[in-house]
Amino acid sequence: MRRILMIALIALFMTACAEAEDVGPVGIAIHGGAGTMDPEDMDEEREAEYHAALEEALEAGHEVLADGGESLDAVQAAIRVLEDEPLFNAGRGSVFTSDGENELDAALMDGRDLNAGAVAGVRKIRNPIDLTRLIMDESPHVLFSGAGAERFAENFEDELEFVDPEFFHTDHRWEQLQEAQREEAEQGGEFRSERNPGSEHALGTVGAVALDAEGNLAAGTSTGGMTNKRFGRIGDVPILGSGTYANNETAALSATGHGEYIMRAVTLHDISSVMMYGEKSLEEAADYVVNEKLVDMGGNAGVIAIDGEGNITMPFNTSGMYRGSIDVDGNVKTAIFAE
């Protein structure tokens, strides 16, 4: 009897060990935008607000991973928090177009099979990242724009929260539009103005990347675009390989910064390619592309990335990037300025 109990206990122990081996490391990293940031301009209270918001988003994503959930779900959970937080230029808190409207872009990519969903210029969806998931799962297409994207969304009224466009209005962003338009007028109009594209006021994005226990990578990005943008300008966020990219063979990546440069450099696919064909580590590849290639082009940007082993890197060539991570050992870290 004792012997049978012993055998049963050993079997249980072995099963537990085997299961533990199947469950790989998990990790998550997020950003809330990169740009010109001066510690002198930010008081302690405001800085604490940013750290708290980043932590909340990290925890929302990490909880999914710790429960054995998928990296796609973790990325969505983290971005939903960042979209709802008015501090960041995505979802509520998005900047205004030159017409005084909020047009949101987002993308989500699955590193398993390179499947993806993306939207450009939506105005009535509270969490654009949720719409990207539906495009990925429920349509044969990848990228929808404007009113068309919202017509697609109307087929999923149970899964999505529709809001009045007024929902996205924040006084802070409205004031930024007025300022941008005053500056533009002083500089001679829409074709001549030279707004600092790396300025925190002009840009901003949120993003998340995650590795789940099954070893699958996912990446997502969401933004309100550029203050005072016009002409239906689409930036890098919904462009696979530029603002958003995930591939189980290399890494999950999300970019933030001057979208035009990120697109011309096909920044995230470039990092992935340096790893894949140049056989560099994630950290080496991301550092090379962000701190050498983009700097040579004049492109202000930051990137968050995680690879299949849970290595996390968050390089940026601006003076700051709102960012945070929970690594494979559970260490929580949030930061704003260079360290």
Add this chain to the structure above:
Amino acid sequence: MRRILMIALIALFMTACAEAEDVGPVGIAIHGGAGTMDPEDMDEEREAEYHAALEEALEAGHEVLADGGESLDAVQAAIRVLEDEPLFNAGRGSVFTSDGENELDAALMDGRDLNAGAVAGVRKIRNPIDLTRLIMDESPHVLFSGAGAERFAENFEDELEFVDPEFFHTDHRWEQLQEAQREEAEQGGEFRSERNPGSEHALGTVGAVALDAEGNLAAGTSTGGMTNKRFGRIGDVPILGSGTYANNETAALSATGHGEYIMRAVTLHDISSVMMYGEKSLEEAADYVVNEKLVDMGGNAGVIAIDGEGNITMPFNTSGMYRGSIDVDGNVKTAIFAE
């Protein structure tokens, strides 16, 4: 006196030689779409029409290069001819959206500095490729969509030809829309239909790539999108690194085929990266990505490409691709089916 004449003649000769050395080889390649094509379905007359249209576009582009013009201008000249030709799905001859409209996408990229211009969903510009050049030259942005793109265009009424949307209507494409909608209804509606994405009827694109005498590469692509497309779907054409890409360090490339796969694979930047980091030739890199990686994913596509030495390759994994080239030795070639 004779001696002075001799010296003058020698100087002249040396100058001519030096100039000849500065003038490098030139070349151009174009496509008019890839897909499922059966030689049995095409009579000789129709086939001859395609060959003639391809030759006309090649000559328009090559003339620019032979005169010492820039690759960007050559690409624009060739694509303008293809856009105006109703045989191809771009400009006049574009397919219809599910709403019975024509929405055109295009992109142009400069291999010298990775500068670019792109549009998605324009309806009133006769030659979208000309609008992409203006976006590249006259705006700090890269990609404009829909009505916004046309608002930008209105600033350039001297440089662009505006047309009534009816201009793009062809009976042939209208009939294809009716057929697509009948098929869709039989299959149970918009989310369930499984149109063969590689079918010539569903897709189509035109593109051009060129090398000029200064050694600069450029690429352009233009399309009417997918028959029966909806939701403001944006395909690969205006996405840098997916449907259009040029980089003097590697190659100028234009893709055609199932846009969603081309975007998920970031196809053209992938070919460029295999050359840059994997140190393969253009032909090896393009063959690997089109005939191995995309085939493994299930993506029907074709690519035209030229590198800095004038090497041209035009791989496709479908049964045909309308294509042509004039190589560095002036050889003119046009083809439709696999050889």
